[in-house]
Amino acid sequence: MKKNYSFKRNRGKPQKKQSLLNNNGxxxxxxxxxxxxxxxxxxxxxxxxxxxxxxxxxxxxxxxMQHAEHYLRISNALKEKKIDN
Known part of the structure; x- marks a missing residue:
């Protein structure tokens, strides 16, 4: 079965680029x-x-909270690595 690909050109105004971040960062x-x-x-x-x-x-x-704990562990590991150097 042949796939139907639709390649449309945007002929109107150029679209405004969206920000890569949402309001939560x-x-x-x-x-x-x-x-x-x-x-x-x-x-x-x-x-x-x-x-x-x-x-x-x-x-x-x-x-x-589990995600927050994960980033706390990452932060602590970075601090320990900084102290060891």
Whole structure:
């Protein structure tokens, strides 16, 4: 079966390029990685966890707290590496 590929040219106004970051500081396109230092990212996840908890979503809150803990471990590992050098 032949695939139907639609190659359309944009003949109107040029589209405005979207920002690569959404309002939480996380990337929309490309790599799906948060932007910033590990300690800053940890703070963002803690805020998201607090918001989810206050909204009554315990599962999302726990998920965000686990992400925050991950970035805390990364931050601590970087500090230890800096001390060893």
């Amino acid at each position: 996380f990337r929309i396109k490309g790599e799906n990685k948060p932007k910033g230092k590990p300690i800053e990212i940890m703070g963002k996840y803690e805020i998201l966890a607090r918001d989810a908890s206050s909204a009554g979503d315990r599962i999302a809150a726990e998920n965000y």
